[in-house]
Amino acid sequence: MEYEDAEIFFYTLDITDVKSISVFCDFIEEHHKPIDCLVNNAGIGTHIDLWKDKEYPEYIIDTIFKTNYRGHVNLCSYLIPYLSKDAKVINVTSSAGILNLF
Numbered sequence: 131m132e133y134e135d136a137e138i139f140f141y142t143l144d145i146t147d148v149k150s151i152s153v154f155c156d157f158i159e160e161h162h163k164p165i166d167c168l169v170n171n172a173g174i175g176t177h178i179d180l181w182k183d184k185e186y187p188e189y190i191i192d193t194i195f196k197t198n199y200r201g202h203v204n205l206c207s208y209l210i211p212y213l214s215k216d217a218k219v220i221n222v223t224s225s226a227g228i229l230n231l232f
């Protein structure tokens with residue numbers, strides 16, 4: 131797809147922080163309502179080998195879930211009122227999600 135006249139805006143937010151999401155919603159309300167396409171791409175990972183490292187630090191699991199799961203649940207729940215009727219929501223994920231590690 132090409133949009134010759136398209137303008138691209140950037141906005142920084144932290145999806146683990148509902149205050150940050152809320153301020154982002156104010157920005158959307160003012161400048162970009164409605165949203166036609168939401169791409170949930172933000173995510174973090176770890177280089178620790180989940181299969182070998184049995185002493186997997188709990189705070190790492192908490193941090194990953196806070197971002198990769200709860201962050202997107204919160205973001206989507208805040209943004210639902212701003213989506214257009216035919217909006218597309220694309221969730222970027224990992225094949226690691228089907229592994230039974232936790």
Ligand SMILES: NC(=O)c1ccc[n+]([C@@H]2O[C@H](COP(=O)([O-])OP(=O)(O)OC[C@H]3O[C@@H](n4cnc5c(N)ncnc54)[C@H](OP(=O)(O)O)[C@@H]3O)[C@@H](O)[C@H]2O)c1
Nearest residue numbers: 143144145146170171172173174175197201222223224225
């Ligand atoms: N690369 C892979 O091999 C791989 C494999 C499977 C799945 N994925 C998934 O694909 C997606 C993109 O991965 P990538 O490899 O492109 O990673 P990346 O280069 O590290 O990009 C991830 C992006 O997420 C942003 N982000 C992280 N935490 C955030 C937060 N709390 N709030 C807002 N933004 C946040 C980062 O922003 P900052 O730069 O500002 O921190 C960064 O722009 C992720 O969801 C990842 O889990 C990647």
